[in-house]
Amino acid sequence: MSQDSKKETGEKDAGCVDCGRRQAFVKMGVGSIAVACTGAAVFGYEFLGPNVLYEPSPIVNAGKPDGFPPGSVTQDQASLVYIVHGAEGIYAMSATCTHLGCITAWKPELGIVACPCHGSKFTRDGTKIEGPAPRPLPWLRAWISDEGDLLIDRSDFLAQKQYVRT
Amino acid sequence: MANSLAEQVANLRETRVWRSIFRSGSGATNLHRSLSIQQNVFLHLASVKIRKRSLAFRFTWLLGTLSFGTFLILTLTGVPLMLYYHPSVPQAYADMKDLQFVVSAGVFLRNLHRWSAHAMVLLVFAHLFKVFYRGAYRTPREFNWVVGVVLLLLTLFLSYTGYLLPWDQLAFWAITVGSNLISAVPVMGAQIRFLVLGGHTVNANALLRFYVLHCVILPLLAAIFVAVHFWRIRKDGGIYTGESVRHE
Numbered sequence: 001m002s003q004d005s006k007k008e009t010g011e012k013d014a015g016c017v018d019c020g021r022r023q024a025f026v027k028m029g030v031g032s033i034a035v036a037c038t039g040a041a042v043f044g045y046e047f048l049g050p051n052v053l054y055e056p057s058p059i060v061n062a063g064k065p066d067g068f069p070p071g072s073v074t075q076d077q078a079s080l081v082y083i084v085h086g087a088e089g090i091y092a093m094s095a096t097c098t099h100l101g102c103i104t105a106w107k108p109e110l111g112i113v114a115c116p117c118h119g120s121k122f123t124r125d126g127t128k129i130e131g132p133a134p135r136p137l138p139w140l141r142a143w144i145s146d147e148g149d150l151l152i153d154r155s156d157f158l159a160q161k162q163y164v165r166t
Numbered sequence: 167m168a169n170s171l172a173e174q175v176a177n178l179r180e181t182r183v184w185r186s187i188f189r190s191g192s193g194a195t196n197l198h199r200s201l202s203i204q205q206n207v208f209l210h211l212a213s214v215k216i217r218k219r220s221l222a223f224r225f226t227w228l229l230g231t232l233s234f235g236t237f238l239i240l241t242l243t244g245v246p247l248m249l250y251y252h253p254s255v256p257q258a259y260a261d262m263k264d265l266q267f268v269v270s271a272g273v274f275l276r277n278l279h280r281w282s283a284h285a286m287v288l289l290v291f292a293h294l295f296k297v298f299y300r301g302a303y304r305t306p307r308e309f310n311w312v313v314g315v316v317l318l319l320l321t322l323f324l325s326y327t328g329y330l331l332p333w334d335q336l337a338f339w340a341i342t343v344g345s346n347l348i349s350a351v352p353v354m355g356a357q358i359r360f361l362v363l364g365g366h367t368v369n370a371n372a373l374l375r376f377y378v379l380h381c382v383i384l385p386l387l388a389a390i391f392v393a394v395h396f397w398r399i400r401k402d403g404g405i406y407t408g409e410s411v412r413h414e
Contacts, residue, residue: 048361055365101346102339117343 058155062142065090065150065166073124075106081140081152082106082113084124089163092142092152093126098135113137125161211397213404220405225300229293234392236286240324241385243279247272251331253377255370258333283325290321302406310398313391320388327380333373341368341376 060079068074068085075082075095080103082093095113097104102117112129113122120131127136141156142164150164169177178184179192190201200214250269251261265272294314297303303311330341345363349355364371399405 045361048364050364050371053365053371055367055369099346100343102343117339 059151059153061145062092062150062152064148065144065164068150073106073108079152079154081154082124082137083142083150083152086125086163090142090150090166091125091161091163092140092150094138094140094154094157096137097133098137099131099133104137211393211400213400216404217407220407222407225405225407227292227296229289229296233286233289233293236282236289237388237392239282240279240286243275243282244381244385247275247279248381253331253374255333255373258331258373262332262334283328287321287325290318294318297406300406300408307398307402307406310395310402313395313398317388317391317395320384320391324380324384324388327376327384330368330373330376331380338368341372345372 060076060081062068062076062079062081062083068083068090070085070087073082073084080095082095084091084093095104096102097115097117097120099115099118099120102115104113104115104120104122106124107114111124113124113126114120115131115133118132120133121129122133122137123129126139138157139161141153141158141162143151144164144166145151176192179188185191188202188205190205191198196215203209203212203214247265250265250272252258262276265276267273297311297314326341326344330337345359345368348359348362351358360366362372362375363369364375
C-alpha cells in the first residue's frame with residue numbers, strides 16, 4: 001500500500017503529461033454532480049410543498065353579533081373558535097389547545113375551558129390555569145363586515161387583546 | 167416405479183433444470199453444504215458455517231428472528247389489504263369497515279396485520295434491550311447497532327404512519343397530536359410538519375402521504391437496512407456469544 005502511494009507521487013513528481021487535464025475533468029465531473037444534487041434537492045423540496053391547498057378558508061362568518069349576548073361563551077364546533085362576549089365587548093379565541101392541537105371544550109358549570117387530551121385548563125380569556133399548554137389560547141382577529149356579520153380570521157393571531165367594535 | 171420419495175427427490179436434484187437453478191449440487195459434504203448457502207442470493211447474506219454454540223437460545227432469545235418474522239407477516243398481510251383500501255377521505259374509513267365485515271377473511275388479515283404490528287414494536291424493543299444488556303453492541307458490532315437503531319426508527323415510523331390509515335377519530339387526533347410534536351423542532355418545525363402533512367391540517371394530502379410512506383417508502387428502506395443488518399452479522403463474526411473482544 002505504502003509502495004503504491006510512493007509510486008504514485010513519484011509519477012506525479014516526474015510530471016505526467018495528462019495529470020492536469022485528468023484532474024480538471026474530475027473537478028468538472030464532481031462539480032456537475034454537485035450542481036445536479038443541489039438542483040434535485042431544491043426540486044424535491046419545491047415538489048413536496050403543495051402550492052394549492054383544498055383546505056377550508058381561515059375566515060369564517062359567525063353571523064350577527066346580536067347572537068352572542070353579554071356574558072356568553074359560544075363554542076362553534078364547525079370553525080373551532082370561541083366567541084366570548086365579556087365585560088368590555090366581543091372577542092374571538094382559538095379553541096385549539098396550544099399544547100398539541102387538540103380541541104378544547106367550554107365547561108359552563110366550571111366557567112373554564114378544558115382540553116380533553118392532556119388536561120390543560122384556561123380561563124375564558126385564554127389565560128392558562130394549569131396543565132402542559134405552553135401559551136395562552138390565542139385571540140383571533142375579528143371584525144364586523146359591511147353586511148353586519150361577525151367575521152373571524154382563524155389564521156391571524158392577535159399580539160394584543162382587542163375587542164370587536166360593534 | 168417403486169422408487170421411494172427420497173430417491174425421487176434425489177433424482178429430481180440431478181436433472182438438468184434443477185442443476186441450472188441450483189448449481190451447488192447435491193451431497194452431504196461440507197463443501198456442498200457451504201456452496202448451497204454461498205450460491206443462494208438470499209442465504210449468502212448469512213455465514214456458510216457457524217458454531218453450534220451460537221445457536222443456543224440463551225444468547226438471543228430469537229428476538230431478532232422473531233422481529234423479522236413479524237416483518238414478513240406484515241408484508242404478506244399488508245399487500246392483500248391494499249387491494250380493498252382506498253387512501254381517500256370519503257372511502258378510507260368505509261373500506262376499513264368493509265374489510266372487517268364484508269370482505270372474506272378481511273377481518274383475519276386486518277387483525278393479523280394489526281396484532282403483528284404491535285408485536286413487532288414490542289419485539290424490536292426487546293431485541294435492542296437484549297443486545298444492549300448483553301453488551302453485544304460493542305466493537306466490532308457497533309455499526310450493526312447503529313443499523314439496528316435505524317431499523318427501530320423505521321419500525322416506529324411504519325407503526326405511526328399505519329395508525330392514520332383507518333381514518334377514524336382515534337387515528338385523526340393521534341396524528342394531529344403527533345404531527346404537532348414535529349412543530350417543536352427548532353426553526354424549521356412548522357415547515358417540516360407542512361411537508362409531512364402536505365398541508366396545515368391532517369387532511370386528504372396527509373392521508374395519501376402517510377399511505378405512500380407506509381406501503382412503499384418505509385418498507386423498502388426497512389428491507390434494505392434488514393439486508394445490511396443480516397449481512398453485517400456474518401461480517402462481524404456471527405452472533406455474540408460472550409467471548410472477549412479481539413484487539414488487533
